[in-house]
Amino acid sequence: MSKSLNRRRFLSLAATGAIAQRFAVGTAAAQAPTTWAGLVQSVIAEGQRFDPALVVEAARVLSRRPMVPLVATDLPEGYATLPYDQYVGIRAQPSGMIWAGENRGFTVEPLHRGYVFSSPVSLFTVEDEVVRRVAFDPGKFNYGRVTPPPSGADLQFSGFRVSAGLERPYELALFQGATFFRSLARGQNFGALARALILRPGEQRGEEIPFFRAYWIERPSPAAGVLIIHALLDSESVTGAVRMTLRPGDVTFIDVEMTLFARANLDHVGFGCVMGTYLSGPQSRRGFDDLRPAVHEVSGVQMLTGNGEWIYRPVSNPANLQVSSFQDSNPRGFGLVQRERDPNAFVDDDQRFELRPSVWMEPLGEWGPGSVQLIEIPSESELNDNIISYWRPRQPIAAGSETTVAYRQAWCWQPPERPPLATATRIRQGRGSQARRRRFLVDFTGDRLGDAALVAAIRANVTATPGSIQNLRLWPYPERRTMRVAFEVDPGSETLSELRLVLDAGGQPVSETLLNRWTW
Known part of the structure; x- marks a missing residue:
């Protein structure tokens, strides 16, 4: 929803006096409640008629007062330190599933608090345009080996799980913790993790972590195939x-529309954030003693710049924290992708990394100048989401200002929009012919590489900054629609080199642009 539409609907309601009365009461009442739930109820209470503009105005009202601290002191003893296996054993009973058996195409399962998910979240549904609070009831959960909380306790929730489908329902999305959520395409496993907003990641002053405090989930119409949250x-x-x-x-597809109200100056803010795991693989190894040839759920960052250039940057598990910035203006798309779909590349029958989703972001509207940021964090465990990608606008957001941003996420096997060029389908690296040299091997694949005449005219433009390229060779395989490029990078006395490789013929690109960073 655009800012203008939000304001138009808001003013329309205000003209009838309805929203004016709510916020006159809500603003005064907001001075008294000391809990987040109280603040939410003072603005959008159960039984009220719902309008999306109310959520926007609630955020505006709340931005004018200091944040109410998030507390978890109401959790029963031991819940915040539950082992993972005991926590995941707490599941909603059929009676606790929202819209189960109503043939609406979606079912919502409220999630219990505990383990690392101790923060309370208020859940509401919107049914017949009226707000209905989802009340916490211990009797609607199966606690497994965990002692249930006392009856009458109101613990709220930690988030919710969404299932989709009528005949064969499957888990579609999970909203739990901070502003984290994840989804997948049909036939996939959960993998990469999205964040609605990221603030100051990778900075020495420390990251600030926003939270979702309340959700309003609109009851879907039967056969509509759409769920609005x-x-x-x-x-x-x-x-x-x-x-x-x-x-x-x-x-x-998940369309995300966000209106922000800054309490303070925001000089490092990120939109369209996705996180994933990269531990090891042929494109980047750090000597892991693992029988699996590769361990990763994302393989790289794909970008379509404002001027139409397709770029691919493979990710790595570096020895030291690495932050890369790809300058652009009005980007047309970016995201973390998993290009490897061959199960033999992983040999992992439990994790099935080849079934993890790629996540593609399509900005809606003009985003202006900024950069796609990539943070690569050293990791020793496949449980860590050590790869972070997001868009960072160049212009800081001033305190007291209102900012709107919208984008479309595609959780997919491969992005809906793909390069009309050869793409890097295999990347390997290893020791070079001399002590500090590194040898790289890149396979590009695409239909045009089956044209023998075109292949004969292809040249590889590859640079290293700083450093030099040595022993450059090309091997065409038109029967496989593949061009293999091999080269060595000599960094001299430097410890870091930025690589750039593109195939062209007659001055026109035949492949996407491959970027890479190597550190010694």
Whole structure:
């Protein structure tokens, strides 16, 4: 929803006096409650008529007062330190599933608090345009080996799980913790993790972590195939209203529309954030003693720049923290992708990394100048999401200002929009012919590489900054529509080199642009 539409609907309601009365009461009442739930109820209470503009105005009202600290002191003893296996054993009973058996195409399962998910979240549904609070009831959960909380306890929730489908329902999305959520396409396993907003990642002063404090989930119409979720975001420096529209399928689309109200100057803010795991693989190894040839759920960052250049940057598990910035203006798309789909590349029958989703971001509207940021964090465990990608606008967000941003996520096997060029399908590296040299081997694959005449005219333009390229060779395989490029990088006395490789013929690109960073 655009800012202008939000304001138009808001003013329309205000003209009838309805929203004016709510916020006159809500603003005064907001001075008294000392809990987050109280603040939410003072603005959008159960039984009220729902309108998305109310969530936006709630965020605006809350931005004018300091953040109410998030506390978890109401959890029963031991819940915050539950082992993972005991926590995941707490599941909602059939009676606790929202819209189960109503043939609406979606079922929502409220998630219990505990383990690392101790922060309370308020859940509401919107049914017949009226707000209904989802009340916490211990009797609607199966606690397995965990002692249930006392009856009458109101613990709220930690988030919710969404299942889609009628005949063969499958888990579609999970919203739990901070502003984290994840989804997948039909036939995939959960993998990469999205964040609605990221603040100051990778900085020495420390990251600020926003949280979703409340959700309003609109009851879907039967056979509509769409689920709409509204969320109220809060953090020390910013509040916000987020609307997410889920459309599952062979590609699952999530349209994200966000309005932010800055309490303080935001000089490092990120939109369209995705996180994933890269531990090891042929493109980057750090001597792991693992029988699996590769361990990763994302292989690289794909970008379509504002001027139409397709770029691919493989990710790595570096020895030291690496932060890369790819300058652009009005990007047309970016995201973390998993290009390897061969199960033999992983040989992992449990994790099935080849079934993890790629996540592609399509900005809606002009985003202006900024950069796609890539953070690569050293990791010794496949449980860590050590790869982070997001868009960082060049212009800081001033305190007291209102900012709107919208984008479409595609959770997919491969991005809906793909390069009309050869793409890097295999990347390997290893020791070079001399002590400090590194040898790289890149396979490009595409239909045009089956044209023998074109292949004869192809040249590889490869640079290293700083450093030099040595022993450059090309091997064409037109029967496989593949061109193999091999070269060595000599860094001299430097410890870091930025690589750039593109195939061209007659001055026109035949492949996407491959970027890489190597550190010694």
